[in-house]
Amino acid sequence: MDVSQFTRHDWTRALVITRREVRDGFRDWRILVPILVLTVFFPALMNFTASRAVAFVTEYGAPVIGDRLIPFLLMIVGFFPISVSLVIALESFVGEKERHSIEPLLSSPLSNLQLYVGKTLASTVPPLLAAYLGIGVYLAGLYLNLRWTPPLELLIQIIALTTVQATVMVSGAVIISTQVTSVRAANLMASFIIIPMALLVQGESLVMFWARYDVLWVIIFGLAMINAVLVRMGVRLFNREELLGKELDEINVRALARVWWQEFVGEAGRSPARWYRVEVARSLYKIRWPIAIMSLLVVAGYFIGYRYAAIFQLPPALFDLESISVDLKDRLEQFGLFSASGAGRVFFQNLRAVLIAAGLGLFSFGVLSAVILMLPTGLAGYFAGQVALAGYNPWLFLAAFILPHGLVEIPAAILVGAATMHLGASLISPPPGKTVIDGWLIALADWTKIFVGLILPMLAVAALLEVFVTPNVVVAVLGR
Amino acid sequence: MIEARDLAKYFDDFHAVESVSLNVSAGQVLALLGPNGAGKTTTVRMLTSLLKPTRGTATVAGYDVERDPEGVRANIGVLTEHHGLYLRSSGQEYLEFFGELYGLDLKICRTRIKELLDRFGMADAARRRTGEYSKGMRQKLALIRSMLHDPPVLLLDEPTSAMDPQSAKLVRDAIADLRQDNRAIILCTHNLAEAETLADAIAIIRHGRIIASGTPDMLKDQLLGPAIMELRLAAPVNGLGESLADVVTVVEQGDDWVRYQTPSPETANPAILNRLGRGNAPVLTLAEVPRSLEAVYLRAVEEDEGVSQ
Numbered sequence: 001m002d003v004s005q006f007t008r009h010d011w012t013r014a015l016v017i018t019r020r021e022v023r024d025g026f027r028d029w030r031i032l033v034p035i036l037v038l039t040v041f042f043p044a045l046m047n048f049t050a051s052r053a054v055a056f057v058t059e060y061g062a063p064v065i066g067d068r069l070i071p072f073l074l075m076i077v078g079f080f081p082i083s084v085s086l087v088i089a090l091e092s093f094v095g096e097k098e099r100h101s102i103e104p105l106l107s108s109p110l111s112n113l114q115l116y117v118g119k120t121l122a123s124t125v126p127p128l129l130a131a132y133l134g135i136g137v138y139l140a141g142l143y144l145n146l147r148w149t150p151p152l153e154l155l156i157q158i159i160a161l162t163t164v165q166a167t168v169m170v171s172g173a174v175i176i177s178t179q180v181t182s183v184r185a186a187n188l189m190a191s192f193i194i195i196p197m198a199l200l201v202q203g204e205s206l207v208m209f210w211a212r213y214d215v216l217w218v219i220i221f222g223l224a225m226i227n228a229v230l231v232r233m234g235v236r237l238f239n240r241e242e243l244l245g246k247e248l249d250e251i252n253v254r255a256l257a258r259v260w261w262q263e264f265v266g267e268a269g270r271s272p273a274r275w276y277r278v279e280v281a282r283s284l285y286k287i288r289w290p291i292a293i294m295s296l297l298v299v300a301g302y303f304i305g306y307r308y309a310a311i312f313q314l315p316p317a318l319f320d321l322e323s324i325s326v327d328l329k330d331r332l333e334q335f336g337l338f339s340a341s342g343a344g345r346v347f348f349q350n351l352r353a354v355l356i357a358a359g360l361g362l363f364s365f366g367v368l369s370a371v372i373l374m375l376p377t378g379l380a381g382y383f384a385g386q387v388a389l390a391g392y393n394p395w396l397f398l399a400a401f402i403l404p405h406g407l408v409e410i411p412a413a414i415l416v417g418a419a420t421m422h423l424g425a426s427l428i429s430p431p432p433g434k435t436v437i438d439g440w441l442i443a444l445a446d447w448t449k450i451f452v453g454l455i456l457p458m459l460a461v462a463a464l465l466e467v468f469v470t471p472n473v474v475v476a477v478l479g480r
Numbered sequence: 481m482i483e484a485r486d487l488a489k490y491f492d493d494f495h496a497v498e499s500v501s502l503n504v505s506a507g508q509v510l511a512l513l514g515p516n517g518a519g520k521t522t523t524v525r526m527l528t529s530l531l532k533p534t535r536g537t538a539t540v541a542g543y544d545v546e547r548d549p550e551g552v553r554a555n556i557g558v559l560t561e562h563h564g565l566y567l568r569s570s571g572q573e574y575l576e577f578f579g580e581l582y583g584l585d586l587k588i589c590r591t592r593i594k595e596l597l598d599r600f601g602m603a604d605a606a607r608r609r610t611g612e613y614s615k616g617m618r619q620k621l622a623l624i625r626s627m628l629h630d631p632p633v634l635l636l637d638e639p640t641s642a643m644d645p646q647s648a649k650l651v652r653d654a655i656a657d658l659r660q661d662n663r664a665i666i667l668c669t670h671n672l673a674e675a676e677t678l679a680d681a682i683a684i685i686r687h688g689r690i691i692a693s694g695t696p697d698m699l700k701d702q703l704l705g706p707a708i709m710e711l712r713l714a715a716p717v718n719g720l721g722e723s724l725a726d727v728v729t730v731v732e733q734g735d736d737w738v739r740y741q742t743p744s745p746e747t748a749n750p751a752i753l754n755r756l757g758r759g760n761a762p763v764l765t766l767a768e769v770p771r772s773l774e775a776v777y778l779r780a781v782e783e784d785e786g787v788s789q
Contacts, residue, residue: 016580020566020573027568100562104625107528108581109554240530245491255492 010114017110017118021092022126031088038081039130040137046073047141054146070142071154072208077138078162079201081130082169086193089123089170093177094186097243106240116174116238123170131162157216161204164223169193171230178237229365233428237436245435259438263445280453283419283446290418290425294370298414301374302381306394309385316390319383321397324478332471339467347463350409354416354455358447365424366417373417377410400477404470409462412455419447481506481633481664482527487536488688489522496522498688499536504681506632506662509655511669511679513777519688520668521561524635527666528558541633541664554582557626559636561668563618567611571602571621574610575628582629589628596624600650615642623651627658634658637668652678676773684780692780700771703779708769709745711752712737714762723759727751739769 006014025031050073054066096102105115135158142148150158172193173186180186200219207215266282268275284291332338353372361369380402384394398406423443430439482504489497497519504510512520525531527540529549537544543551566574572593579589597603600620610618619642626634639655640648655678659665669675675682676696683693692699701707708731713720716735724730728740728748742748749766756763 013581016577020569020577023573024566024568099564100560101564101566103530103560103562104558104564104578104622105581106530107553107556107558107560108578109550109583110581111550241532244525244530252492252494258493 006113006117010111010117013110013114014118014121017105017115018121018125021119021122025088025122025126031084031091034084035081035127035130038084039134042080043077043134043138044141046077047138047145049073050142051145068209068211070146070148071150071158071211071213072205074135074138074150074154074158075161075204075208076201077134078131078158079165081134082127082162082166084130085123085127085166086169086173086190088127089120089173090177090183090186090190092119092123093174093238094180095183097177098182102243106243112239113235116235120170120174120234123173124166128163128166131166132159135159135162154213157213157220160220161216161223164220164227165197165200168223168227168230169197171227171234174234175230175237178234178242229428233436236428236430242435256437256441259441260445260448263442264448275449276453280449283449284454286446287415287418287422287450290366290421291414294373294414294417294421297370297374297417298377298410301377302384304374305378305381305383306385306388307381308378309382309389312382313389314386316386319387319390319392321387321390321392321478324474328475329471337467337471343463343467346466347460350412350459350463351456354413354459358416358420358451361417361420361424365427366421367424369420369424370417373413376413380406396477400474401470404473405462405466408458408465412458412462415450415455415458419450423447481508482510482538482540482666484523484527484538485536487523487526487538488534489519489526489531490534495688497526500685500688500690501536502666502683502690504664504666506664507659508680509659509665509667509678510681510683511667511675512683512685513669513672513675514685515781518685520685521637522688523685524558524637524666524668527552528556528635529553541631554629555631556633556635557629557631559623559626559634559639561637563622565610565613565618565621568609570607570609571597571613572606574621575625578625579628584629592628592630593624596627599654600624601647616644616647619643620647620651623654627654632663634663634665635668636665638670639667640669640671640674648674672773672777682773682776684777686781686784691784692776696773696776699773699776699780703776703783704771706741706743707745707771708739708741709749709766710737710739710769711756711766712764713756714764717759717761720761723755724752727755 050066050070053069054063057063057065057069096105110118139150139155173190176186176189176192180189200223204216204219207213207219264279265275266279268279329338335342357369357372360372361367380398383401384397387397388394423440423446426439426443427436430436431442434442482502484500484502487497487500487502488495500519500523502510502523512523514520522531526533526545527538529540529545529552532546537546539545540552541555543555545552566577569577575593575596576586576589579586579593584592593606594603597606600623602617602620602624605613605617610621613621619639623636623639626636636655640651643651652674655665655667659678659680667675667678679696681693681695682699683690685691692703694702709728713736717723720735720738721730721733724738724740728742730738730740732739745768753763753766
């Protein structure tokens with residue numbers, strides 16, 4: 001069940017939790033005072049700052065700075081109160097766990113989702129209302145002092161941005177809370193939310209001073225997507241088994257390794273042939289949809305690169321295919337091609353690339369991995385586009401320069417991207433009956449099977465083809 | 481009312497509970513005894529549908545713990561090891577909050593809260609924040625919470641811990657009343673005297689396994705052997721023990737007293753009194769030596785340790 005299937009009865013129960021937590025929160029001066037300060041005092045201060053800054057820059061003939069500063073401060077006034085949502089969320093989720101008040105709550109007939117929604121609303125709504133109020137105070141002051149009113153689109157953008165930022169922080173805090181047993185540990189792990197948010201706010205500041213307000217929609221959309229992923233993951237993680245099955249913040253490496261190993265070896269025993277036939281095939285079947293998605297992305301990468309060739313055109317002389325002479329082989333030999341060491345270098349270069357892609361994919365649910373693995377076909381598309389602009393047949397270029405080793409290398413890249421995507425997706429949607437950690441370990445075993453069983457051999461073959469075959473094909477097809 | 485078959489719970493490679501079977505009928509109190517970390521809390525959490533059993537099945541109040549967890553939780557009252565109160569709420573607010581969670585009508589809920597607060601002598605503290613309560617008051621409030629929705633099954637973890645003797649008696653009386661009202665109750669406790677007073681059945685759990693179970697008398701006979709009788713005379717008698725050795729097994733003796741064991745006290749005791757009467761040895765008292773649950777518990781653990789080694 002997800003939030004979209006929530007009935008009125010579910011909302012009623014969830015709101016019982018929300019009401020109690022909000023009431024209790026407002027009895028805590030540590031939460032109340034910052035919210036009041038950030039809602040009333042801080043917007044008034046920003047208002048004063050904006051008025052003085054505008055007067056100052058106007059005096060020196062640079063009113064544009066004031067024009068940029070006012071919207072920037074509007075964004076900041078909205079952001080500061082919602083930063084409290086992270087603290088409230090950590091208190092609400094892991095604080096209850098630490099104070100042992102969560103067990104009576106979990107023993108009640110509420111479903112996991114009702115609890116999740118109730119607590120999330122309690123952590124999000126008060127800081128958001130404070131942020132909206134702060135924005136209101138700031139705008140009211142600006143209107144009274146400078147007769148300034150924001151463009152409607154900008155106001156909607158700031159409200160939407162504030163809202164998605166608050167929900168991202170809270171849904172991130174829920175995930176952290178399910179993985180730790182103390183507020184202290186949660187606060188330490190909250191860096192995983194605070195640092196990206198701080199970087200994001202810096203980026204948003206640049207956007208605001210640059211006055212590229214249209215970029216805010218992209219950020220809002222991106223944050224909404226991240227939020228959807230985090231909420232899905234949080235709903236999966238916030239369950240009684242995960243919350244109570246962990247008494248200490250410790251990792252049982254041996255047990256984790258056993259889960260991974262059992263899945264890696266599977267039913268193959270000591271037979272490598274059976275391992276390939278049964279286990280690698282099973283893992284390949286599991287990632288069939290990511291393979292399809294990755295294939296589409298790789299093709300899309302080619303066409304995007306091709307399109308950019310016209311935008312960022314290089315001098316056609318660089319792509320004079322008629323200048324390729326039969327003695328090219330001799331020159332390439334000097335660069336280490338046609339040698340085992342050259343093949344080794346290409347292999348390790350490609351291996352490093354796929355490992356970096358997979359590593360980045362680990363922290364982005366596979367998204368960065370897909371983006372990085374789209375780059376080679378993007379570049380191929382870009383160069384094919386340049387070749388076409390230089391007046392040659394791009395398919396001939398592709399057939400000679402890319403196809404021989406690309407036939408193996410591109411599927412290897414697709415497999416890496418797909419397996420990493422599968423690994424990322426396992427965090428959001430673990431297999432039925434499995435914990436998130438077990439689900440992730442099983443996906444990691446799938447990743448390892450595909451990597452060891454297919455990708456490594458494919459990269460080795462691709463390196464050999466790239467060093468020994470592709471140059472020959474280039475010379476045979478285009479050499480004069 | 482509570483039926484568990486072969487329940488097991490593993491956390492990675494740690495086996496917290498291994499093959500626990502329990503049966504508690506309506507109107508029965510089962511005391512679950514065992515050292516810390518024995519698996520009591522995990523067992524209770526499985527029966528509360530908080531943790532999914534790795535193996536085995538259980539039904540509570542007719543609901544399957546795996547298939548209908550919300551049905552289970554709606555029909556049980558749980559007193560957890562830690563009271564888990566919200567210290568910024570008043571007692572009244574706290575109970576009303578849980579009443580709402582259990583779907584009680586507010587009017588009925590308030591009436592029930594008043595009844596229970598009166599019963600446990602907490603009426604005056606209802607409007608005070610629970611953070612100002614003593615440990616015993618907090619424990620009583622948590623107990624009231626578990627009884628608020630009038631559940632047919634109660635799982636109580638250390639219900640009298642941190643209570644003064646008077647409050648503890650109040651709680652014990654309340655548990656006895658609940659039993660009379662046909663509730664099934666599981667009582668996890670380290671207080672063996674309390675378990676002996678309240679429990680109809682005992683289960684001793686160690687290393688996740690039930691090592692002994694049955695009624696208190698059954699366990700005493702099973703683990704400590706036949707009852708020990710103590711006979712005291714008005715004056716010393718030479719060779720008292722030896723003179724009774726053909727009828728009973730003498731376990732300890734002094735000049736004017738003897739302790740013996742017999743599988744059939746109903747025939748042995750009159751025979752001994754007859755013999756002493758004939759020999760002009762005036763009897764002061766003859767009574768069964770009390771066998772505590774503590775002795776049963778220690779023997780069970782000792783035997784299990786022997787088996788483990």
